[in-house]
Amino acid sequence: MSKTLLIKNARVLVTMDAQRREIADGAVFIRDNVIERVGTTDDLPQAADEVIDAAGHVVVPGLVNTHHHMYQSLTRVIPAAQDGELFNWLTNLYPVWANLTGEMVHVSTLTAMAELILSGCTTSSDHLYIYPNDCRLDDSIEAAHTIGMRFHASRGAMSVGRSKGGLPPDSVVEDEAAILKDTQRLIETYHDASRHAMQRIVVAPCSPFSVSRDLMKEAALLARSHGVSLHTHLAENVNDIAYSREKFDMTPAEYAEDCGWVGQDVWHAHCVQLDDAGIHLFAQTGTGVAHCPCSNMRLASGIAPVRKMVDAGVPVGLGVDGSASNDGAHMLGEVRQAMLLQRVGFGPDAMTARQALELATLGGAKVLNRDDIGSIAPGMAADIVMFKLDGAGFAGALHDPVAALVFCTPANVNHSVINGKVVVKDGVLRTVDLPVVLERHNRLARELALKAA
Numbered sequence: 001m002s003k004t005l006l007i008k009n010a011r012v013l014v015t016m017d018a019q020r021r022e023i024a025d026g027a028v029f030i031r032d033n034v035i036e037r038v039g040t041t042d043d044l045p046q047a048a049d050e051v052i053d054a055a056g057h058v059v060v061p062g063l064v065n066t067h068h069h070m071y072q073s074l075t076r077v078i079p080a081a082q083d084g085e086l087f088n089w090l091t092n093l094y095p096v097w098a099n100l101t102g103e104m105v106h107v108s109t110l111t112a113m114a115e116l117i118l119s120g121c122t123t124s125s126d127h128l129y130i131y132p133n134d135c136r137l138d139d140s141i142e143a144a145h146t147i148g149m150r151f152h153a154s155r156g157a158m159s160v161g162r163s164k165g166g167l168p169p170d171s172v173v174e175d176e177a178a179i180l181k182d183t184q185r186l187i188e189t190y191h192d193a194s195r196h197a198m199q200r201i202v203v204a205p206c207s208p209f210s211v212s213r214d215l216m217k218e219a220a221l222l223a224r225s226h227g228v229s230l231h232t233h234l235a236e237n238v239n240d241i242a243y244s245r246e247k248f249d250m251t252p253a254e255y256a257e258d259c260g261w262v263g264q265d266v267w268h269a270h271c272v273q274l275d276d277a278g279i280h281l282f283a284q285t286g287t288g289v290a291h292c293p294c295s296n297m298r299l300a301s302g303i304a305p306v307r308k309m310v311d312a313g314v315p316v317g318l319g320v321d322g323s324a325s326n327d328g329a330h331m332l333g334e335v336r337q338a339m340l341l342q343r344v345g346f347g348p349d350a351m352t353a354r355q356a357l358e359l360a361t362l363g364g365a366k367v368l369n370r371d372d373i374g375s376i377a378p379g380m381a382a383d384i385v386m387f388k389l390d391g392a393g394f395a396g397a398l399h400d401p402v403a404a405l406v407f408c409t410p411a412n413v414n415h416s417v418i419n420g421k422v423v424v425k426d427g428v429l430r431t432v433d434l435p436v437v438l439e440r441h442n443r444l445a446r447e448l449a450l451k452a453a
């Protein structure tokens with residue numbers, strides 16, 4: 001028996017379809033987990049098993065987060081890591097993260113996902129690259145299943161410790177054969193290649209400065225033999241570029257190409273310092289970029305040339321990045337910052353509100369190599385978020401509610417539908433008891449801070 005859901009009376013429905021239609025008094029008819037019809041409220045069926053009245057709401061495709069480290073929600077604003085650049089920041093945090101446990105991974109993933117969902121995100125990737133004690137990626141996957149979020153779980157890894165010239169301490173790196181074996185196990189256990197899949201696995205060694213060239217190459221072979229995507233950090237700041245020059249005598253883009261890390265099945269986080277040759281290479285090969293404006297500002301990494309990338313044809317999505325380098329992981333807030341930061345770097349016409357919103361929807365979908373999310377159109381997954389524009393923060397901006405969503409103070413969703421299921425109703429997350437999760441999360445965060453001290 002199929003179940004139907006009708007969203008009607010939307011003040012404006014932002015489809016992100018091929019014509020980029022914005023439909024006044026819009027409606028969406030959903031059957032099970034898939035969008036069946038899109039139009040005005042009058043055009044669509046008037047009844048369904050469940051009906052959401054979206055009067056006064058802007059309705060948009062669920063936002064897609066292409067880069068995160070959810071475990072870092074436990075280590076926000078750690079004093080020793082409040083003011084450093086990337087390498088210094090990492091060096092101060094590795095010893096704290098060395099005490100992570102499987103329970104901490106599970107609870108922090110629930111917390112991070114709750115924050116993302118409430119801020120408009122329906123699909124997220126997560127890059128878990130540190131596995132001390134009993135940590136496993138399975139703990140994140142279980143959390144996504146519980147909360148009901150569409151999830152690309154990235155099996156990160158670090159294998160080159162300080163004694164071998166890498167950045168992380170030896171105590172937090174893994175053996176390369178064990179990394180590949182566990183990655184293969186995860187793909188075979190969890191990866192769902194089907195359309196509208198809720199769960200995919202990604203092969204994701206952490207960064208050129210924490211894994212070997214061999215592991216980068218082996219990871220690419222493993223991913224391609226299973227048809228899964230590849231993800232890592234690249235060209236994040238000037239020290240990252242210097243490391244690449246010194247160790248490999250290559251730019252980060254040249255190194256990525258040399259390791260087989262370009263193509264539509266690959267996306268790199270940051271790319272703040274990607275040069276023109278790199279932009280050209282990424283455009284030619286369809287290699288994606290996860291742009292993380294807040295994190296880039298917090299760590300003073302620079303301003304990624306997103307306007308240039310998009311104009312060249314590079315697929316670009318947005319990412320909040322881990323909560324230790326973006327302590328406010330608000331997905332709609334990231335859209336706003338992406339728009340503002342391009343303007344700081346490249347002038348007032350470098351990015352419009354609608355272009356920024358497109359990066360967070362269609363852009364993110366493309367970066368994750370998906371054509372079934374990121375727009376509201378028949379046949380797409382039913383991932384739809386609704387923002388109510390009745391607060392003081394939107395007063396005076398309702399003549400252009402779509403632009404208001406991006407320009408004004410970032411709002412939380414009032415309703416969110418993920419895979420056809422109403423996950424947030426009237427601002428309340430229905431799938432987990434959030435106060436209980438947060439109490440547990442804060443207790444674990446205190447434990448972690450105490451152990452480090």
Ligand SMILES: [Zn+2]
Pocket residue numbers: 067068069233269321322
């Ligand atoms: Zn990152």
